[in-house]
Amino acid sequence: MLLTGTVVADASTVIEDGAIVVEDERIAAVGEREDVLDAYPDREVRSYDLLAPGFVGSHVHSVQSLGRGIADDTELLDWLFDHVLPMEASLDGEAMSVAARLGYLEMIESGTTTCVDHLSVHHADRAFDAAVEMGIRGRLGKVLMDKSAPDGLQEDADAALAETERLIERYHGANDGRIRYAVTPRFAVSCTEECLRGARAVADDHDGVRIHTHASENRDEVATVEDETGRRNIHWLDEVGLTGEDVVLAHCIWTDESEREVLAETGTHVTYCPSSNMKLASGIAPVVDYLDRGINVALGNDGPPCNNTLDPLTEMRQASLLQKVEHLDPEATPARTIFEMATVNGARAAGFDRVGKLHEGWRADVVGLTTDETRATPLYDPLSHLVFSAHGDDVRFTMVGGDVLQADGEVVVADADAIRERAREVADGLDVAPDQPGR
Template sequence: MAGRKKRAGNPSPGPSGGPGAPSPTLLVRGGWILSMAPGGFQGHGDILVREGRIQEIGPDLPRPPGASLLDASGAAVLPGLVQAHLHLCQTLFRGLAEEMELLPWLQTRILPLEAAHDEKSIAASARLALTELLLSGTTAVQTMETVHHTQVVLEVLEEAGVTAVTGGCLIDQGEGTPPSMILPAGRALEAQLSLAREWNGKRSGRVEAALCPRFALSCSEGLLRECAAASREKGLRLHTHAAENKEEIRKVREITGLSDIAFLDGAGILGPATSLAHCVHVSPEDRARLRDRGVHVVTCPSANLKLASGIAPAAEYLDQGINLALGADGAPCNNRLDPWRETRLLSLLQKVLAGPAALPPGKALETATLGGARALGREKEIGALEKGKRADMVVVDLEAPWLGPGGSPETRLVFAAGPAEVRHLVLGGKTVVRDGKFLLWDPAEAAARAREELKKLLSRAKLPS
């Protein structure tokens, strides 16, 4: 495959180039660097990494004795991509919930399938998702999992080495929700707070627990208020869905007399620690609320198209000063977790809404990197290639026939690149993809385990055909 060819003269990984501990020293040599930092380095050069952090960026850096080398010639080097809205627990359900809008999709397929998860199936689902995500260049995620077994997802995220903000979804009501997923507000919240006490600031520090009320129709106002208070008191991030589907919005207004956004705002949910996924149908008044509260909007173009939800006004959000991030959502509403496809669609769909100059490639890449890092509250650590930041980076081949011969690196990446062009991936100085080969675990084994666990889950779920 053109995007994954072995390059002549590539050194062998050596003892510090494989999937073990981070290399003490790593030199990424000879790529076109897109730092994504305002005023940061852009051009041909090298990146020197020591102890998992970027030490220097520039042209013709000397190779320190004993340093591992990654060949980036003919490739772009950019920060690892950040996906700020995902459901790892849904990856087993790929292809099992087709041709439906949001509410029947949730009520007749997704929620019953989530309710049938056990620890083994959710681990297999998360591992399969992370295999796809890492091979496609994603190094940081914000995810919302199902009600139970969230500890298992945290463990898999920690093993993979990604930066992650995650939580089990909070549900205390909702039409069509399996009874096992509905928990009293206090019990549901305490389960997530317990995870935060165990994980936040502990272990590697890369993985943290957040509060994830599912969406307005599945949460009482009391639960939302308790989440908002806990977020403020304990410094926890909030992650929920809002304004995705017209019928959802109609039902929220019927019950509360308010729009999704106004209802969440009244409960105290909106703020600078909050990410709202989708925001497809948002009035000018509610957009002002999002801006004034400092909310992060996470757009999911493929999922919004597949569920016939609509097209989010992403370019307008950016024009109004609202931070925008990107996510593939879940496998059963996409069906890929491919950040390149989402970045391409983001830019193209905004051109339909706002004209051919709307959301140019550089801005789309910023959404997929620094915008996502801001949504996770990790912009001081990730999202740009700068001295002192965590060495999360993706090396993307620019020499495939469909990527050239002309055009800026940004244009080539956004409109023509895909997972096949990911040559190397580095997580905190540790090479986890080299020449397209995944080094953390066996991808075929992960896929086989997922197939095995799906059979058992479907037997438990007993869904009508």
């Protein structure tokens, strides 16, 4: 296949009249349109206004998709324990499958081609199966909770880790390596020391398995961990083995100087989730400081109940603007920096090599966008347009590993209307009616 349009190959490279050749799962050539067409005649040609690397959602909750809107205007721990976790506990296997499909559908439609997905305690198989069937690239994991969990979600640590092992054996490397595993403790508040150390041991026992958890998202969370362990959150995670190059920590808002030193020294990845952090009034992550220390910062939407969208383009805009306001500096987190967070930085956190750029030999994860009937006149800078103007509805083409998942605005790997209709039916049967301030 040969794709033409303005190619945003990476944060520094834009080819105004460019083309990409895809062979099998890789990019065979990138260059000026005329040169590429001459070198690769008789190829199927698809044209889009903008071509970009597929975006990486480095912290998402696909299976919370059925809870969008149930817990607005609520503080994090109340949001989690009074609304979202009970909703997760109520999902049976079919509901989990529907929720995951709904989440992956939204990602595919809006340009996310790779995700680091924090599932739930039960029925993780159904989400893994959905990811395989819909073709997304993902680092997924069953959630571990062995203390302070709502009814239906708390497990014995040994049983939870044994189930994790089973899922690793079944799914890690599935779909020709497109699906990989992350051992996924919910967070330190809901996991014993035994569970956290066990998570590290399981990850160490399996080549290429990573760890994905939440950390220091909320001041009450930080205080709870310190009361229980005598240590700040990042120091506690470091002590039990949950830092390092194979660890992705979502949020990391409330960290002190010594904790940031640990993140930098250990090579731990941080995922910045600005929309969620604003909506839950959790705070503003010290992203500029992290970047200055050489910490790899990726970008994530978090979950539909706390965002309430999985649109990566909207998230890029929020990510930059929030840091500019925080630092009163218009030069903070420019478009180039944010674009890297949403592409190559995210791929690095997720542990996928040669993902996040449109370069020869890299994996063919590509999105095509339209600028018709959008905020694209005039369009002086394609990179600026992607970060500050575009939104998920502009995405018309989505490819993962050379496979077309969406073409001309129509998802081709699933019946989108049927997924949404079934999701509405399942959601109507859940006891999750909002009961919140302002309603």
